[in-house]
Amino acid sequence: MNTTSRRAAVAVAVLVAATAPTAAGSPAVPPAHVPWPPPSTHGRFLPYPYNVNTNDTYPACGSYIHVSPGDVFDIQYRALVNDMGETVVEYRGDLTLDVNRLASEGALVEEAYLDEISVSGTWFEIYDPDGQTITYDRPGPAIVAASGRVEAEAFAEAGLPETFLYLSGDLKETAYYDPAPIELGQEIPPPITAEITENSTAYVFDLCKMLDEAPEDPEPEP
Numbered sequence: 001m002n003t004t005s006r007r008a009a010v011a012v013a014v015l016v017a018a019t020a021p022t023a024a025g026s027p028a029v030p031p032a033h034v035p036w037p038p039p040s041t042h043g044r045f046l047p048y049p050y051n052v053n054t055n056d057t058y059p060a061c062g063s064y065i066h067v068s069p070g071d072v073f074d075i076q077y078r079a080l081v082n083d084m085g086e087t088v089v090e091y092r093g094d095l096t097l098d099v100n101r102l103a104s105e106g107a108l109v110e111e112a113y114l115d116e117i118s119v120s121g122t123w124f125e126i127y128d129p130d131g132q133t134i135t136y137d138r139p140g141p142a143i144v145a146a147s148g149r150v151e152a153e154a155f156a157e158a159g160l161p162e163t164f165l166y167l168s169g170d171l172k173e174t175a176y177y178d179p180a181p182i183e184l185g186q187e188i189p190p191p192i193t194a195e196i197t198e199n200s201t202a203y204v205f206d207l208c209k210m211l212d213e214a215p216e217d218p219e220p221e222p
Helices: 149-157 207-212
Strands: 056-060 063-081 087-102 110-118 121-127 133-139 142-145 163-168 170-176 193-199 202-206
Touching: 063 110, 087 207, 110 207, 133 142, 149 193, 163 207, 202 207
Parallel strands: none
Antiparallel strands: 056 063, 063 087, 087 110, 087 121, 121 133, 133 170, 142 163, 163 202, 170 193
């Protein structure tokens, strides 16, 4: 998923691990540089460090999809380094996302709108020592979108849409990147290789079809 952090889907991924304020209505100055994966937190959960890039737009559903933080963002993380040198990043907390389909990327004309989709829970990212191979472990609910042709083909082989929401079950994916993502908030390139290693997802919904049936973005209240 081509999000600025995948999760929270760096879930793109986003798991979406979207970059946003640490709590709704609590603005703060984002850090200038956040290396990722982070160093070990020695078992402690810390507030998720966010970047100024709070939204993500990517091609999907015949146009563009715009994902932004909803009214709820309360995410923590902890990082552990095992004997093999892998960094395991665990996320937990409450998160909602707003999803818009746009008429075009430049104009950002909203065609359809999904409001406050809950993707709260616990999810994981496992980084190999070289930082180029990342395994995403995303129990539902979660929104996932393919980043590029390779990932879309991996989803299709697993019987999954290119962009989708699932409410329960688990999705595990191992992806290889070149170069390695080295900073939180940088745009993650499409993976060179991608493999779905576990798919027990249930209640899977094609996000494009959901947007086809969604009402237009409501006018803001005065």
